[in-house]
Amino acid sequence: MSVSRMLTGDRPTGRLHLGHYVGSIANRVALHQRYDSYFIIADLHMLTTRNSREDISRVAGNAREMVTDILACGVDPARATFYLQSAIPEVGELNTLFQNLVTVPRLERVPSVKEMATDAGREEIPYGLLGYPVLQAADILCVKGQVVPVGKDNAAHVEVTREIAPRFNHLYGEVFPVPEMIASATPTLVGTDGQGKMSKSRGNAIALSADPASVRRAVLGMYTDPNRVRADVPGTVEGNPVFAYHDVFNPDRTQVAGFKERYRAGRIGDVEVKEALAVALNRFLDPIRERRARIEGTPGLVDQLIVEGTERTREQVRATVVEVRRAMGLTAAYQQVRRRAERARKAAATPA
CATH class of the missing domain: 3.40.50.620 (HUPs)
Incomplete structure (x- = not known):
């Protein structure tokens, strides 16, 4: 066949x-x-x-x-x-x-x-x-x-x-x-700005070829809950790009669930959630970076x-x-x- x-x-x-x-x-x-x-x-x-x-x-x-x-x-x-x-x-x-x-x-x-x-x-x-x-x-x-x-x-x-x-x-x-x-x-x-889908033309994308430092900078600058002015203010998880990315790229489901619970209760800051996301994204991208290096090593x-x-x-x-x-x-x-x-x-x- x-x-x-x-x-x-x-x-x-x-x-x-x-x-x-x-x-x-x-x-x-x-x-x-x-x-x-x-x-x-x-x-x-x-x-x-x-x-x-x-x-x-x-x-x-x-x-x-x-x-x-x-x-x-x-x-x-x-x-x-x-x-x-x-x-x-x-x-x-x-x-x-x-x-x-x-x-x-x-x-x-x-x-x-x-x-x-x-x-x-x-x-x-x-x-x-x-x-x-x-x-x-x-x-x-x-x-x-x-x-x-x-x-x-x-x-x-x-x-x-x-x-x-x-x-x-x-x-x-x-x-x-x-x-x-x-x-x-x-x-x-x-997109990282929370405005529609991720797009190169909108400048709200994280490239697959991005280095770890660039990924961290992009994540720390991500849009979150605009009504949350302090870490002790209960935040919204639904529609929050940071948590949407955690759901897709963070394999530690227990950690993600804990973040969501504490975020809703006002017991965790945005920075801690973002730092964990940066770690998860870089772990996801590491094998892609390794394969890219091998490909680029063959002129x-x-x-x-x-x-x-x-x-x-x-x-x-x-x-x-x-x-x-x-x-x-x-x-x-x-x-x-x-x-x-x-x-x-x-x-x-x-x-x-």
């Missing part, structure tokens, strides 16, 4: 952080051993919100950092294919063909599109951002992905893919699998993985495009024109 193929990935906009780990990477690490796993470096998607020359000039470095972070979290390079989206132009052709299988009102109902525009500081939605889910469908279906791990933000995008695939198959014949979504059970990690490893993975993926995508064009009749249309042109050329060359 063949192994199902998984497609996942990120935009190369900077180093990955704890929010990425909770929202997607932990799920990928658990899943990638079971599937033929493809990790897209989605730099074309990046252009929907970051498309200056300066942004694009950072793609190579950010891609390298991103892949390093994913490997450091525990993804086995022997069981994963990493590839650069923009190096496979055939994806753009599929995107163009798929655009005709979905309506503008359908795309306008995707909630995360508006959220992404807001996060990027855009008052109006660019055409490319509106079509983000269609390009994502091209990403998934170009390698005939059968499984897509998703966080809450991406589920609505993949639903568009799940509509496009059967619509194409109905119109032109069975070509694409309808991908299955595997949702992460972990809730979105709030050229990540670049080679990206190059080899991109070349393998492009071969597969080319085969998919040939199949798509044949199914749609586009190949036959051009062949008919060529045959007529050839007959006309021969006729013109034949003496009367």
